[in-house]
Amino acid sequence: MKITQETRAHIQRLRTEVSALHAELIRWNLVVWTAGNVSARVPGADLLVVKPSGVDYHDLTPQNMVVTDFDGVVVEGDAAPSSDTFAAGYVYSQLEWVGGVVHTHSTYATAFAARREPIPCVLTMMADEFGGEIPVGPFAVIGDDSIGRGIVDTLRHHRSKAVLMANHGPFTIGRTARAAVKAAAMCEEVARTVAIARQGGTPHELDQVQIDALYHRYQNAYGQNTLAKGRSAP
Amino acid sequence: MKITQETRAHIQRLRTEVSALHAELIRWNLVVWTAGNVSARVPGADLLVVKPSGVDYHDLTPQNMVVTDFDGVVVEGDAAPSSDTFAAGYVYSQLEWVGGVVHTHSTYATAFAARREPIPCVLTMMADEFGGEIPVGPFAVIGDDSIGRGIVDTLRHHRSKAVLMANHGPFTIGRTARAAVKAAAMCEEVARTVAIARQGGTPHELDQVQIDALYHRYQNAYGQNTLAKGRSAP
Amino acid sequence: MKITQETRAHIQRLRTEVSALHAELIRWNLVVWTAGNVSARVPGADLLVVKPSGVDYHDLTPQNMVVTDFDGVVVEGDAAPSSDTFAAGYVYSQLEWVGGVVHTHSTYATAFAARREPIPCVLTMMADEFGGEIPVGPFAVIGDDSIGRGIVDTLRHHRSKAVLMANHGPFTIGRTARAAVKAAAMCEEVARTVAIARQGGTPHELDQVQIDALYHRYQNAYGQNTLAKGRSAP
Amino acid sequence: MKITQETRAHIQRLRTEVSALHAELIRWNLVVWTAGNVSARVPGADLLVVKPSGVDYHDLTPQNMVVTDFDGVVVEGDAAPSSDTFAAGYVYSQLEWVGGVVHTHSTYATAFAARREPIPCVLTMMADEFGGEIPVGPFAVIGDDSIGRGIVDTLRHHRSKAVLMANHGPFTIGRTARAAVKAAAMCEEVARTVAIARQGGTPHELDQVQIDALYHRYQNAYGQNTLAKGRSAP
Numbered sequence: 001m002k003i004t005q006e007t008r009a010h011i012q013r014l015r016t017e018v019s020a021l022h023a024e025l026i027r028w029n030l031v032v033w034t035a036g037n038v039s040a041r042v043p044g045a046d047l048l049v050v051k052p053s054g055v056d057y058h059d060l061t062p063q064n065m066v067v068t069d070f071d072g073v074v075v076e077g078d079a080a081p082s083s084d085t086f087a088a089g090y091v092y093s094q095l096e097w098v099g100g101v102v103h104t105h106s107t108y109a110t111a112f113a114a115r116r117e118p119i120p121c122v123l124t125m126m127a128d129e130f131g132g133e134i135p136v137g138p139f140a141v142i143g144d145d146s147i148g149r150g151i152v153d154t155l156r157h158h159r160s161k162a163v164l165m166a167n168h169g170p171f172t173i174g175r176t177a178r179a180a181v182k183a184a185a186m187c188e189e190v191a192r193t194v195a196i197a198r199q200g201g202t203p204h205e206l207d208q209v210q211i212d213a214l215y216h217r218y219q220n221a222y223g224q225n226t227l228a229k230g231r232s233a234p
Numbered sequence: 235m236k237i238t239q240e241t242r243a244h245i246q247r248l249r250t251e252v253s254a255l256h257a258e259l260i261r262w263n264l265v266v267w268t269a270g271n272v273s274a275r276v277p278g279a280d281l282l283v284v285k286p287s288g289v290d291y292h293d294l295t296p297q298n299m300v301v302t303d304f305d306g307v308v309v310e311g312d313a314a315p316s317s318d319t320f321a322a323g324y325v326y327s328q329l330e331w332v333g334g335v336v337h338t339h340s341t342y343a344t345a346f347a348a349r350r351e352p353i354p355c356v357l358t359m360m361a362d363e364f365g366g367e368i369p370v371g372p373f374a375v376i377g378d379d380s381i382g383r384g385i386v387d388t389l390r391h392h393r394s395k396a397v398l399m400a401n402h403g404p405f406t407i408g409r410t411a412r413a414a415v416k417a418a419a420m421c422e423e424v425a426r427t428v429a430i431a432r433q434g435g436t437p438h439e440l441d442q443v444q445i446d447a448l449y450h451r452y453q454n455a456y457g458q459n460t461l462a463k464g465r466s467a468p
Numbered sequence: 469m470k471i472t473q474e475t476r477a478h479i480q481r482l483r484t485e486v487s488a489l490h491a492e493l494i495r496w497n498l499v500v501w502t503a504g505n506v507s508a509r510v511p512g513a514d515l516l517v518v519k520p521s522g523v524d525y526h527d528l529t530p531q532n533m534v535v536t537d538f539d540g541v542v543v544e545g546d547a548a549p550s551s552d553t554f555a556a557g558y559v560y561s562q563l564e565w566v567g568g569v570v571h572t573h574s575t576y577a578t579a580f581a582a583r584r585e586p587i588p589c590v591l592t593m594m595a596d597e598f599g600g601e602i603p604v605g606p607f608a609v610i611g612d613d614s615i616g617r618g619i620v621d622t623l624r625h626h627r628s629k630a631v632l633m634a635n636h637g638p639f640t641i642g643r644t645a646r647a648a649v650k651a652a653a654m655c656e657e658v659a660r661t662v663a664i665a666r667q668g669g670t671p672h673e674l675d676q677v678q679i680d681a682l683y684h685r686y687q688n689a690y691g692q693n694t695l696a697k698g699r700s701a702p
Numbered sequence: 703m704k705i706t707q708e709t710r711a712h713i714q715r716l717r718t719e720v721s722a723l724h725a726e727l728i729r730w731n732l733v734v735w736t737a738g739n740v741s742a743r744v745p746g747a748d749l750l751v752v753k754p755s756g757v758d759y760h761d762l763t764p765q766n767m768v769v770t771d772f773d774g775v776v777v778e779g780d781a782a783p784s785s786d787t788f789a790a791g792y793v794y795s796q797l798e799w800v801g802g803v804v805h806t807h808s809t810y811a812t813a814f815a816a817r818r819e820p821i822p823c824v825l826t827m828m829a830d831e832f833g834g835e836i837p838v839g840p841f842a843v844i845g846d847d848s849i850g851r852g853i854v855d856t857l858r859h860h861r862s863k864a865v866l867m868a869n870h871g872p873f874t875i876g877r878t879a880r881a882a883v884k885a886a887a888m889c890e891e892v893a894r895t896v897a898i899a900r901q902g903g904t905p906h907e908l909d910q911v912q913i914d915a916l917y918h919r920y921q922n923a924y925g926q927n928t929l930a931k932g933r934s935a936p
Binding site (some may be wrong): 032033035053104107111112114116117139166167168169195198200 | 730824825826827884888891896898901902905906908912915919923925927
């Protein structure tokens with residue numbers, strides 16, 4: 001594969017960005033040991049930048065990030081890429097708008113996944129961010145494209161940018177890697193809040209009109225760069 | 235609007251104070267990503283200082299705080315203000331003694347809010363700080379003054395400086411922004427303690443005489459500056 | 469009161485020690501905002517060194533610690549002492565072997581206190597440290613000696629160095645202030661572990677012979693200075 | 703005992719490694735106060751390197767680590783070794799492939815231990831890491847070889863590198879001390895996730911074919927050095 005000067009510049013920027021975003025996984029308590037990773041699509045190329053497999057978060061640098069194609073074949077880097085690279089590559093190949101994919105085993109989201117139960121939309125911040133429930137994806141074994149297909153098939157039918165893969169854990173997508181990390185942090189927080197709310201009784205449900213109003217306002221009016229950050233999926 | 239020299243000095247001080255207080259939201263685990271904010275009234279002016287919308291807590295500085303009037307119209311600053319500015323402005327316009335407003339989605343308080351259930355007063359520290367239960371406010375959609383009205387209408391009838399807005403999360407008020415942040419931290423802590431107490435059975439209730447004795451002592455005798463810090467509401 | 473040269477040296481050392489020990493309350497998540505404190509007896513004098521009331525943990529220094537007599541009357545210091553000083557002073561006046569008293573509202577211990585339920589001894593580390601259950605003390609209002617009496621009356625009859633004051637929270641005692649802080653940390657940890665164990669069913673009880681064997685071994689053989697650290701109560 | 707030059711070099715390296723690994727126990731919230739320890743086998747000698755007993759994690763240095771034989775007799779060091787040294791020594795004497803032993807009282811794993819209940823394998827990350835359930839070992843009193851025997855007798859029959867000693871807490875083993883620390887971190891995380899999953903209902907079970915597929919892939923294909931890190935037990 002020929003890598004253009006422009007692609008090389010994107011890769012350099014994304015090595016720094018992807019490496020740094022792993023600190024957010026730690027900061028928001030989404031990962032233990034090395035069990036989570038971030039990847040980013042390289043704009044204009046069928047390439048992605050991803051964490052090396054099994055490497056401690058404290059040892060990540062822009063230099064040891066790995067560049068692969070969408071089949072997980074290493075294009076740049078001495079290390080093996082994250083074992084979730086194949087799944088991420090499938091997502092990038094199918095959903096053109098997606099610029100980042102994140103996988104964690106964050107505790108409360110994974111607890112819902114263990115019961116194969118979607119997270120119901122009973123919080124305004126969940127309506128804001130996810131526009132409804134967070135759905136469950138199929139049980140899939142790592143190593144072929146079944147995880148990637150499960151993510152894509154499930155999220156095509158939902159506003160949610162997070163999916164709980166059965167007995168496994170959450171995968172999140174976003175227009176950028178940073179947006180996918182935000183979705184991972186918010187997915188865990190709503191899972192935790194809903195789980196704790198239920199311990200004391202039954203949460204009050206939001207109706208679809210309320211959810212729609214919250215979602216559209218948030219996607220269009222929140223933050224500093226609404227055009228850049230707004231509705232992120234077709 | 236003409237800004238006097240004295241008002242300008244207040245704004246400078248409050249930019250530093252409000253910016254720094256967001257670190258307390260992180261320190262006490264009250265927020266995830268950018269989901270919480272602090273504002274302060276500018277003394278002697280119908281103005282407030284507030285966090286910019288959607289900006290990372292690590293990127294907050296005195297300089298990027300936003301100054302608005304009580305309708306949320308920006309008076310100073312390049313960034314859009316927090317989307318909760320309109321609610322805070324309404325509170326300042328209605329309750330003259332209030333100098334600070336805080337909003338979070340802290341987990342345990344929000345879990346009570348999801349069930350639209352007040353937090354019962356079963357702890358001495360809750361009697362000290364809140365003088366009784368922490369009440370639930372109405373369900374309100376962001377964007378008009380319905381959140382602000384919900385906060386004011388609910389807290390007028392309670393000693394509590396915290397209200398759990400239905401399916402949304404806690405808002406707290408105080409004579410100063412720092413006092414409102416303290417109320418936010420204590421609100422989450424009592425929500426958490428009561429929720430955990432209930433998992434194992436039924437907490438022992440405090441009667442009104444006990445609650446009153448604890449509240450009056452704490453409001454009048456705790457800390458270093460009881461005159462300044464004491465009874466903070468009419 | 470005449471303060472001897474030797475007493476003055478003890479006070480200097482204890483100002484540093486008591487000030488620093490508050491960092492352990494934060495480190496082990498035992499306190500929120502300013503809701504906890506450490507005090508130490510001044511050897512050979514009816515005096516104690518204690519945290520000033522309502523002061524942020526980050527602002528504590530050896531210099532702003534307060535020295536009082538056992539009735540809470542300030543002997544040295546410009547600040548008001550912790551509102552728990554009177555309770556601590558009573559404990560020092562009644563139990564000569566006690567060199568440190570700690571009070572927190574740590575979440576899980578306080579949850580047991582809200583139900584007025586002792587923590588049962590179902591863990592080896594609990595048998596090691598507390599020699600049996602952690603008992604509940606009476607409901608007492610702050611401000612007279614009823615909290616101090618409640619602590620002393622309850623702990624006289626138990627091996628435990630921790631007592632859960634009803635609807636209030638844990639108080640712990642130790643031969644040194646550091647030992648009392650350790651008891652506070654371990655009290656919260658066993659409360660948390662037992663509460664979580666119960667969520668999934670009924671913990672397996674330890675019998676008295678097992679508890680006694682664990683307690684005596686730990687009190688006599690653990691750590692580096694068993695003579696100094698060992699059996700700490702008559 | 704004659705210590706060869708080569709053994710001396712191993713001891714120097716392991717003093718640094720074992721000392722540093724205790725920071726991981728803190729980092730992943732596996733320990734409170736001094737209640738956990740790491741040891742490592744000295745290759746080619748019947749010796750181990752272990753934490754001194756009752757010493758604060760912040761005071762650990764390569765220099766104050768203790769070297770003992772497999773009966774816990776001190777060979778190098780001024781301090782008493784961890785009270786779990788005897789148990790660790792027994793494990794090293796019986797299982798030649800084991801290079802590290804870790805003991806904690808991490809909360810959720812200890813909660814399962816208090817109920818004497820194994821952790822069921824309902825998560826892909828648990829199948830990956832442990833290859834099935836995490837078993838319970840017998841109740842054993844510290845001080846003779848009964849804890850060591852309980853660990854060895856239980857783990858001989860399981861893929862799991864973690865055992866929950868009844869009413870006590872988890873012990874983990876690994877080809878290296880670092881691998882044993884990883885097992886301790888993952889043991890707590892799966893205990894926590896399974897406990898939280900159960901609060902909301904019944905997790906979906908994995909069948910043995912699924913578990914086997916996940917385990918074999920992970921042991922053979924994850925990380926950077928699969929030959930060195932792969933199947934770690936006979």
